[in-house]
Amino acid sequence: MVGAGIAGIFAAYELNKINPSSNILIIEKGKEIKKRVCPIKEQSIEKCNNCRICHIKCGWGGVGKCEGKYNYTNNFGGDLYKYIGHKKALELMNYVDKINCNFGDRLANTYSTYNKELEVKAEEYGLKLLHTKVRHLGTLKTEEILLNMYNYLKDKVEIIFDTEVINIISKGKENDSFTVETQNRTYYSNKLILATGISSSNWTKEQCTSLDIKVREQGAAIGLRLEVPASIFKKVIDSTYEAKFSYRTEKTKDFIITYCMNPWGRVITKHTNGMIMVDGQNYLESNEPTNNINFTLFVSDYFKSEDNIIYSKEFADSVIKVVNSTGGGVLVQRFGDMIKGKVTSYNEINNNTTKPTLDATPFDLNLVIPKRLLNDIIEMIYVLDKMVKGIADENTLVYAAETKYYNPLVQVNENLETKVKDLYMAGDCSGITHSLSQAAASGIYVGKNIGING
Ligand SMILES: Cc1cc2nc3c(=O)[nH]c(=O)nc-3n(C[C@H](O)[C@H](O)[C@H](O)COP(=O)(O)OP(=O)(O)OC[C@H]3O[C@@H](n4cnc5c(N)ncnc54)[C@H](O)[C@@H]3O)c2cc1C
Numbered sequence: 001m002v003g004a005g006i007a008g009i010f011a012a013y014e015l016n017k018i019n020p021s022s023n024i025l026i027i028e029k030g031k032e033i034k035k036r037v038c039p040i041k042e043q044s045i046e047k048c049n050n051c052r053i054c055h056i057k058c059g060w061g062g063v064g065k066c067e068g069k070y071n072y073t074n075n076f077g078g079d080l081y082k083y084i085g086h087k088k089a090l091e092l093m094n095y096v097d098k099i100n101c102n103f104g105d106r107l108a109n110t111y112s113t114y115n116k117e118l119e120v121k122a123e124e125y126g127l128k129l130l131h132t133k134v135r136h137l138g139t140l141k142t143e144e145i146l147l148n149m150y151n152y153l154k155d156k157v158e159i160i161f162d163t164e165v166i167n168i169i170s171k172g173k174e175n176d177s178f179t180v181e182t183q184n185r186t187y188y189s190n191k192l193i194l195a196t197g198i199s200s201s202n203w204t205k206e207q208c209t210s211l212d213i214k215v216r217e218q219g220a221a222i223g224l225r226l227e228v229p230a231s232i233f234k235k236v237i238d239s240t241y242e243a244k245f246s247y248r249t250e251k252t253k254d255f256i257i258t259y260c261m262n263p264w265g266r267v268i269t270k271h272t273n274g275m276i277m278v279d280g281q282n283y284l285e286s287n288e289p290t291n292n293i294n295f296t297l298f299v300s301d302y303f304k305s306e307d308n309i310i311y312s313k314e315f316a317d318s319v320i321k322v323v324n325s326t327g328g329g330v331l332v333q334r335f336g337d338m339i340k341g342k343v344t345s346y347n348e349i350n351n352n353t354t355k356p357t358l359d360a361t362p363f364d365l366n367l368v369i370p371k372r373l374l375n376d377i378i379e380m381i382y383v384l385d386k387m388v389k390g391i392a393d394e395n396t397l398v399y400a401a402e403t404k405y406y407n408p409l410v411q412v413n414e415n416l417e418t419k420v421k422d423l424y425m426a427g428d429c430s431g432i433t434h435s436l437s438q439a440a441a442s443g444i445y446v447g448k449n450i451g452i453n454g
Pocket residue numbers: 002003004005006007008027028029030057058059060061062063064065066067068069070071077163164165166195196197198199200203426427428429433434435436437439
């Protein structure tokens with residue numbers, strides 16, 4: 001198995017459970033969980049250096065070492081259900097939840113974001129309300145579960161860290177094993193699971209292409225984060241804690257989705273790939289609730305043709321780089337100023353009725369965000385305002401910017417097996433999943449199938 005992210009860990013767990021005598025090796029390019037410390041956190045550097053092996057993305061748990069919000073749904077977070085069926089996908093996600101509960105002590109309760117009244121109202125305005133069952137573990141519990149899973153697996157499965165798989169050679173006529181080359185050693189295996197996630201997106205694509213497996217680009221999303229008083233969301237928060245809306249804009253037909261809603265939370269920065277992005281933090285992470293709620297509006301699907309979509313990641317990165325080079329990090333603007341095309345001043349930020357929870361640089365986002373994306377977001381803000389009065393208020397704070405990449409979609413069958421027999425794809429590297437629960441469920445699915453069928 002290549003990769004010890006959530007998909008790899010859950011695949012190994014299930015394969016070992018079904019067939020304890022199976023000989024499993026996990027090769028992971030990052031470090032074990034306790035040694036995963038970003039140099040920015042250690043304060044040895046100030047800005048993201050774009051380390052070749054990033055501690056935030058690589059190592060035991062992969063990018064799953066995060067706030068750990070598990071959404072148990074087929075409504076978003078990937079298309080696993082298209083391969084294994086709705087029922088099976090949900091069944092496996094519930095099983096993932098059970099495993100998390102077994103490995104974690106006193107986890108937060110699950111909650112549901114289902115709200116029929118809101119759903120009907122949303123439809124009237126062309127919005128879709130996407131509901132889910134959620135268990136939000138938080139950073140500490142996530143780490144505890146990952147560590148407990150490591151301690152459980154380490155005597156059953158061989159796990160090697162700090163080792164990057166460089167090349168994979170398919171089984172040949174004389175050789176009935178895959179050849180897996182790392183910088184130090186070559187390994188052989190009769191079955192191979194790629195669970196390489198998002199950090200090795202290009203590498204996975206190259207490997208698939210060299211093995212003659214079809215891949216299709218899926219692009220990237222660009223987002224701006226809004227911050228408004230939590231009180232205007234009272235009705236939503238009281239009934240479902242948070243809500244996820246999607247929308248297709250009237251004019252461009254671009255797709256927009258609300259993401260990572262944090263009632264009483266904070267807007268924070270995230271250092272990744274040498275860039276500084278805006279992010280949101282749940283109020284439980286800091287034990288200091290604020291009066292605000294924040295969430296991102298992500299625009300995707302802006303490059304419609306197959307020819308253009310290959311450039312969407314670079315395009316998204318270029319937007320972040322322009323934002324960073326303008327303000328030294330994250331920019332902020334009052335919504336009222338954004339509409340007028342006027343720079344928000346420090347004084348206006350200080351006197352704004354919605355108090356910012358992040359110290360960002362006030363600016364005019366019209367100067368740095370492409371017009372079409374900005375228009376898409378403005379349209380969505382006005383539509384959302386019909387649902388939740390006050391979102392389009394001039395004091396609403398808009399922070400730039402954030403991106404989300406989707407791995408190329410790898411062609412696999414209903415067993416998540418590629419056309420190369422015995423080569424499986426689990427988790428986000430397949431391009432099928434984009435979330436913790438679905439990445440884990442896909443790992444379970446592959447592990448189970450290999451365990452049962454040998
Ligand atoms: C900042 C952030 C926060 C997120 N928060 C949430 C959330 O709260 N809820 C949610 O549902 N989703 C969230 N997601 C998405 C979610 O984390 C991922 O969908 C999921 O963790 C993917 O798991 P994975 O195992 O497929 O891939 P990854 O976690 O990327 O793991 C892949 C592993 O493979 C290793 N690897 C890659 N290539 C090689 C190689 N060649 N040789 C050896 N090892 C290799 C990597 O080092 C990595 O450890 C978040 C994503 C990010 C970036």
